[in-house]
Amino acid sequence: MTSHIALFFELHQPLRLKRLSLYSPSNLPTSFSDVIDVMGNSEILSRVVSRTYLAATKILYEASQKVKDFKMTMSISGILLEQLKKEHEEVIDLLRKLVDKGLLELAAQTYYHSLAWFVDRAEFEDQVKAQVELVRETFGVNPSIAENTEFIYNNDIGCELQRLGFKGVITEGVDWLLGWRSPNYVYKNPLCGVKLLLRNYRLSDDIGFRFSNRQWSEYPLTADKYASWVASTPGDLVVIALDYETFGEHHWPESGIHEFLRWLPVELSKRGVTFLKASEALNLEPRDYLDVPPWSTISWADERDLSAWLGNGMQRKAFDVLRRYYYFARALGGTYLRSWRLLSVSDNLYYMATKPGGEGEVHRYFSYLGDPYDSFLTYSYALELLGLMIRNGLKENPCAAIKVKLPDDLCFRFYNSGGAEVAKACSVPDLATALSTLPKEVVSKAVSASYLNRWSQEIFGLNLDALLGLIRRC
Structure with a gap:
């Protein structure tokens, strides 16, 4: 049975676009900054800060006073760190307190929480380095472990992150790749040997998706029940990875999620389960190699593939236009590249999913626009404005085309x-x-x-x- 747990929390909030589908092409905003829904983003962020980033973090800090070995890992997108530093410095101060006390490790990811890997490796590298630099500037630490956006991973991504200096990568424990093997061990990339930590998606999703489901046979989920499940799970360690917004935003405080979080470290400790930061978990002996070729790229969303972002024609068309604009935005640099990067945030594609059933409900829950076709039209208008900017930029500076x-x-x-x-x-x-x-x-x-x-x-x-x-x- 396992004696270790690694808690990993993902923190990200995009800069959402205005509902441009309500505009006509003739009265679209003329400045790219005008397509960002500043008020809407501020309202959502303030709510999430109150319900989760402050409330949940204070709860975990209090838990660390009762459980002496408590520690965790977080990955914060650069675009969220920007917003927090601008509007909610109190969150930065609280997180810095946890970092300084050795309770919190920070992991690397793409700055814009994007699909940059599928556009250009130089852009991927730039975004990862930019996020690392912002983490260093803000908290005074250098991440030694990384994830790609939404745990998107294949062998090549793992080796690239190793080349960038990371000791390990966190990704999804996918059944159809593991076969009979368990996600509850450390694995290695067969091409370059970088170590891999795999999310136990069943136990993670028990909290992330099923906690408030009154139709679930295990409802209500209590901390002692969940801790018993973890302690009785075979393997060297259990990686529980969740959106941090789970604790107060996705499941509201009224659901009991905060009390669950308050007592979980205590109940795990009672059962002899010790806490590890992600980088500490890499010290466990790797059990085997995990081969993830590019044509089997995985993620932690939906069917554990790329279909959450590129699963339908609208998504693929939008991404292709975005990709084509990249090469010109990069040549022009400055505000052109910044505007492109803001549109590269993966949430924009996620909102366009047209999946049925439970997966479709999750996509609609996260989409502030509600309708995937509205999302596609809004994004298309934003891309059109970016295209106009680039064309005007090339007219003003034609030598950039070189x-x-x-x-x-x-x-x-x-x-x-x-x-x-x-x-x-x-x-x-x-x-x-x-x-x-x-x-x-x-x-x-x-x-x-x-x-x-x-x-x-x-x-x-x-x-x-x-x-x-x-x-x-x-």
């Missing part, structure tokens, strides 16, 4: 008369090199059939002559 580095699927490909690919251009300098070095018949085929001009207009918004003119001008 810096654009396209992904493989957007590059132009040159073919010989036999239909074999002989070169590709993923940037304006690449194109200039190809046109000056490739055989004339290859270039002539691309130009005369207007393939190259269409690509230039579709990708850069410029005809071929104007695009090539940038080489001479810049």
